[in-house]
Structures are given as C-alpha cells and as structure tokens.
Amino acid sequence: MTLQTEAAAAPRLTSERPQNFYGRTSLSKRPRPLESLIQSFLFLCGALSIATTLGIVYVLGQESLQFFTNPEVSLTEFFFTTYWQPEAGEYGIWALANSTFITSLIAMCVAVPFGLGAAVYLSEYASPHARNFLKPTLEILAGVPTVVYGYFALTFITPILRAVFGVETVEIYNMASAGLVMGIMILPLISSMSEDALHAVPRSLREAAFGLGATRFEVSTQVVAPAALSGVTAAFILGVSRAVGETMIVAIAAGSGSLFTFNPFKAAETMTGYIARLSGGDVSYASLQYQSIFAVGLMLFLVTLVLNIISRRIVARFREVYE
Amino acid sequence: MTNSQHSTGHYLLEAHNLNIYYGTHKAVADVQFNVERHKITAIIGPSGCGKSTVLRAFNRMNDFVPTCRVEGDVLLDGQNLYAPDVDPVEVRKRIGMVFQKPNPFPKTIYENVAWGARINGFKGNMDELVESALRGAVVWDDVKDNLHKSGLSLSGGQQQRLCIARALAVQPEVILMDEPCSSLDPIATLKIEELMRELKERYTIVIVTHNMQQAARVSDTTAMMMLTDDRQSGTVIEVNETNTIFTRPKDQRTEDYVTGRFG
C-alpha cells in the first residue's frame, strides 16, 4: 500500500463507525433463547426415533425373555420343532415360520417376474406417453390398503382356485390365495425399485451395445439388466421383507390354526397371522400366550430388520458405482 | 480482541495468515491482505484458486460448509471475526453479500428488500427504507410500479440489483460480491459496474471477478490470487493499486495472467 492511502484512511476512523439502524458495533454473541429452545425441540424430534427403536427392542425383548425363561418353554423346542399349539403348551416356531415362508415364496413368484417385466418394459420399451399412464396406475396398486387385498384374496382368488383345483383340494382358507394376492401387493414395489435401478444404468452402456448391432431385447437383457442386477436384488430382498411382515392378507385369507405343511392349498397360520389373531381375542396380559406373541414378534422384527439392512446396503453400493 | 495486535487500525478488513481447509485439502494458504474503507477491492485469479473461499471467509459464510475449517484471523475494524465469542450472525449483518447467481427470495420485490431489515429489528418507516435501498441499487425506476410482483419476475440484471438493494437495506459496512456479473449480459453488467462506483461513496466493496477488464474498470485495489507451486492451495501473490497491477506488476505470474499469457 502506498503511504498516501494509509494517511487518508486513518483520520476517518472515528467518524465512520456504523451508522446503521441497529447501532451495534460489538460482534460478540448475543443470547438467543428462542433459537436454542427451538434447536433443542428439533433435536428431541429427531431423537424420538431412537426412543421408538429402543422401545420396540425393549418391549419385544423383555416379554420374549419372560417367555423363554418360562419352564414350559425351551429354546430348542422353539427353534427346532414344528408344532405350535399354545393351548397344549407346544411352541415350535417352525409351524408359523414355514407358513410365512410358503406365502412369501408364492408372493415372490408372482411379484418378481411381473414386477421385473414391468420394470424392463417401462424403462426400456414404453413410450413416455405410455409410461406416464402406466407408472401412476401401478402406484395406485401400491396404495390399496392391505385389508382390501385380503378381501380380494378371500372373495375372488380363493373361489377361482377352488373352481380350478377342486373344492376338495383347496380349502376355503389357504396359503396359495394369500400368497398370490400378496404378490400383487408387492409387484409395484419390485417394479418401481427395479425401474430406478435400470434407469441408473448409464446411457453410454446402452449406446455401446446398440452400436455393436444388438437388438433392443438383447441390450435390455444382456447389458442393462445385469448392470442393474444389484439394484434388482435389493428390490427383491425388500419385497421379501414386506411379504414376511404382511399381516392382513394372511389374517383374512390364509386361515387360523397353525399347521406345518408345504401344501399351499391348506389353511395355515403365519407368524403375523398368529400375532393378529391372538391379540384380537381376549388374552390376559401375564399369560404365556401373551408373551408368545412377543417372542414371535421379535423373530419377525429381526428377520425384517436384517433383510431391510441388506437391501439398503446393496442400494447404497449400487449408487456409488453409478453416481 | 485476541488478535488486535495485528491491527494497524487503518483498514476496515484485514486478513492475517488465513489458511482455509476443506476436509484435509488446504484450499487457501497464507493469505494476507487488507481492505480499505470506501474503496473497491477486486480479487482476481484463475478459476479454482480460492477467490470465493477467501471472500466467504470475510463474512463467515464458510460456516455452512461442514468440512470447511478456517485458520488465522480476519479483522473487521480490529475485531477478530473468528474469535470464539463472535456471533457469525452479527458479522453477516455488517458484512453483506451478493452472490454469483441472482438469488432473490420467491417473495414480492418489496418483501425481498424489507425482510432483512425487519429481522434485524428495523423499526422505522419501511416504505422509505425499501425505496431508498432500491434507489441505492438503481433499480427503483424499473420496479416502482410492481413492488408487489414476485422478485423472480424480473430480468437477470434487475434481479441482481434487487439482491444488492436487499443487502443495502440491512445497512452493512462492507458488501462482498462474488462474480456478481458472471450470469448477466453486457448491458446489465455495465449497470452493475456503474452502481458499484456509486456505492463506494457509502460502502466498502470487495468483488471477486475472473474478468480482468472488469477489475481494471471498477476497482481501486486489486489482489491477485494464484495456486501455489504444489498446485494444491491458492494464495494471494500480490496486492496493489489496480493501476499498478495492470501496468507494472511486481510478480511475473501476475504479469503473465493480466496480459493473458496464462489462465
């Protein structure tokens, strides 16, 4: 700096103190009680979610602990036997878990091919016009309450199954009907998640394949779909988690009373179905039966949690690759 | 003040040993320069050399970049902006900012100007303040009949002047401008440049620009920034009167840059 400018600046100093309307010259912190109050409130809102999780873990864990420490129950019985007859003191989770498995399997057999097919069609073939119509329509399907799906299973799918396979073969309440409808329920989830994954595959990859003379079908199935595989896998796992946790469809259409069977046309209670039926009735709070629903609930919680975490991990990794 | 021993008292803003990090990357190293009252100080230099980073350090806007860490001192009238008991909100009241892209609030023109004053406790005649701020930013004639239209309905140049008016309404001492004309057409640019010359009567202005002609046209003092030899961090290599920087620079790199041999 030149001497001249320094000299010019110095005398102005005092007269040029801020003349603004708030007339404050100190920069030091002023108390803002409202600001910190609000921040504390907002933090509590966020922290409530932690309390919710702790609450779930505590409630399920504590009642389950009482259940498992009861002399009438043994861990080996619970995890390795297939009779679930609480009235008779038999608690083998596999009777319930097996039905959950069968219904979920049927559901995925419906949801995966159709959901994936729809995703490939929407992302690779459909005109923007068709897409704008088809996508929201599929989203409506995702918004239908599950109790309505349950009704649909019981009053529409079950009669059809019985007409096709014979009323002797297909019981009124059966796992197949519940599973099929659950598949329809999960279909939009699979299709929208898979479509997102397909969309994330870079254009350049498609163009490279087209440039080699591949047909649209070959590009879709041999280039795009494999690149989107992990995204699709994540959709599949999340779909399974949904199926496992779904309650109303099985409570309405799959029947009550546990039965260990692989025959999808038989009535058999799932884990969620058992919880819903038992707590819908009058069961006294301290009883072993009451505690048993929490033990089943804990299994349900753990299974869905693990599935969700895996699915989210895969999605996160997939994003990293393409973004 | 913790670091008032640095302060000569002659300058309104002083940066001492400024080092700025993004995470572990030291984006700005050892910056040392001062801003005089009622002058326009330009910061020039190639893209990515840390001009915006330094400018944002002057009113603590870097606080909003979670990874950003500032070392060293910035003094406003001898008070260290980075002293522990300083309230960044108070800093920003006195050191306003105009951004690269015009960013009016999606509110009426009137509200755009009035809002900042209102939250800062302005109790006087708001209509008068809005008018004088809009006149001060030479946009009054463009908007006086449409004060209750959205600020977004204006053209880019008008939006940028609205943003300047908005800053003026808070009555800051310093206005920082980060490439305020880079998204404007030449005519709008000209208007902003004329405006800056008028504003320096009452305010101190620091402007970042990568447009050397602009720096030459409007500024009194120019700070030249450049990446250091390791190409990692930017630093101020030369500060001088604008005239000197453009005609007789001391540093070879400055000469290369202003004569277009570089960048």
Place this chain on the structure above:
Amino acid sequence: MNTHSSTLSARHRIGKFWQMLLAAATIVGILSLIVLIYNVVNEAAGLAVIQYSVDPKLVLPKPLDELTNEEMIAAIEENLSKGAYQRANTDQPFNTRTKSELTKFVQERVLEEEVKGTWSLTDSLFKADQIRADAAKNYPKARLEFRQWLTLDFITQPMSSNPLYSGIRTAILGSFFVIVLTIVIAFPVGVGAAIYLEEYAGHHWFNRIIQTNIDNLAGVPSIVYGMLGLAIFVRALEPFTSGAIFGILDSNGRTIISAALTMALLILPLIIINGQEAIRAVPNSLRQASYGLGATRWETIWHHVLPNSLPGILTGTILAISRAIGETAPLIIVGASTFIAFDPNGLFAKFTVLPIQIYNFTQQPQDEYRNLAAAAILVLLVLLLALNSMAIFLRNRFSNRL
C-alpha cells in the same frame, strides 16, 4: 452373409416376442387393479332374498302395505316391549314419523326381517331368472329385491347386529378421530425431525445413527408398531391413555389416544423421510441469501426453507395419512373394538375404524357381510382417492414455483 441376415431376423423375432411378454407383465399389474375394483363393486350391489322372521299374518291385521299410520303404530306398541317402544318414541315420536319411516320400523323391529342370501351384481344382471327361480323354490315366503349395499343409511347409521341395518358411522367417526389426532402428533414432530436432520445435524455420529435408524424404522412391519403400542400405550401408560388420571373410570387403555400414538409412531418415518426430501429440494442459494443478510438459522428456516418446502412436506404427509387410514394390523393389536354402536366422544373413548370394520365383516360367515365389506371398502377407497388427488394437486400446483 446369408446366415447372418437370417439369424438377425430370428433375433428380431425373439425380441418382438419378449417385448410382448414384457408388455403383458406390465398389464398384469393394471389388470389386477381393475379386477380388484370390479370385485368390490360387484359385491356392493345385487339381488338379495329377504324374509320376515315373524309371520306378518300373526302380528298385523292386514298386509303391511295396506296399513294406515295409526294401525302401524298400534302394531308397534303391541309387539314391542314397553321399554323398547318408549325408547324409540323418545328418539322420534311415532306420530311425527312418515309412512315410509313407519313401514321401515315395522319391517325391522316387528317383523324382524333378515337376509337369507345375496348374489353379486353380475349374477343378478345375467342370471336373474335362475336366481328368481331358486329363491322362489328355497324361500317361498321371502321377497327378492335388488339391493344397493352402499347407501346413505349405511354411512350414517351406527352398527347393528342385523346386517340389513348395519352402518359404519362409528367406524368413519373413529377413523376421523384417530387420524386427526395422529396428524396433530406426527406432523410437528415429523417435520421437526426432518428440519433437524437437514438443517442442524452435522456429521456427528449421533446424527448419522438417527438417520440410519429412521430409514430402518420405515421398514419395520406395521404389526410390530402395534405390539409396541400395546405394551407401552395400552398397558404401561394405561392410567394416562385410559383417561383414569383425568377422572374417566369406565375405560381401559384401548382408546383413541393409544391408537393415535401408535399410528403416529408408524407414520413418523414416512413424514420425516418425505419432509427431508422436500427440504433438500429448497435451493441452497436461498439459504445463503438469507444468512448473508444476517438472518439466524431459525429465521432462515422459518421464513424461507419451510415456506418453500411446504407443498412437498404436505404432499408427503398426505401420503403418510393415506397409509395410516388404511392400516389395520397395528390397531387390531392395540385393541380396536369390533362392535361399538356409540359415537366416539373424546380421546379416551373406545374406538373402531373403517379398516377394522372391513376386517370384522370378512370374519363373519354369512353372505351379506361380504356385501357390507364391499360397501365399506368402496367408502375407504373413495376416501383414499380423494386424499391422493389432493396430494397430486398440491404437487402439480407448486412443483414449478422455484
């Protein structure tokens, strides 16, 4: 060359074939939706055989349609117990009732009409003759009438043990109470958490845990929330949720407030995640402009971030509400009542909701409950449609504002 072109056409044929299959897969979802709605509508109206369980000849002097008002009132007084007669008279004095009201009353209370069987809409339209013949053969004394199950009475009347007169008024009111309370609890907390995570939370490990935790909570089956509600709200907090500490003694913890708290926890992750997305969509330049003027964090949020993200936040909230309205399982666990004939009268009332009633109807063995369920489902679907239209409207109305 030749082989090349022939394989190419073969490849194209394969492609065409698969394209059709993929299109078909897409259609399956849409077809399911259509069939599902068709099935509900199909069951919501149709022929029904209705028969008096009391022989009119025994209790009425003349056939019903020939009776005068006075004769009907006399028949009512004669055949109802004194108490029942008086109660009905206090509800609405008989001498002020119209002829059709009286006729209906006689059919319901004196002749005790009941449904013997019902047919779906399509059957009723296309097999009417056969149905008529069957009905005449199996129920010679009954009348066959075309009945619409979704009527104004169905919506406005409380439940009844006779499906012919059963309505869903209590369930609709219950849903309304629970949902309103759920919103009151979940909206401020959810938006608050979203603001915290987007505008305040840094990269601190605790904030990352909160975020991960919310993502996980969004995937927890709804029935698990029901169990949480049962253990915490219904049981542990019973003195509060039953209203006992407020002097209400005739209730247990299975009340509207317990249901709403449970639902609020259930939809919180949805509101938070949607809210975060909406807040993230607010351009950073607005925040910078605001901070640059010397605004504090909260001033910036309150004056700029929230107003500009509100449409998105509201859209997300509406979607969360539609989820809550259709949610059944957690409320079964929390202990919704299946049969209440009284309107809910406050936070500590026992309750039932629309989906619980639908579930309850599906659990009854008689045909006519299937029709009632269909009618109730139509009400639920119309409600959801209205809500979703609102969300879409909001989204389109405000989507291009910034």
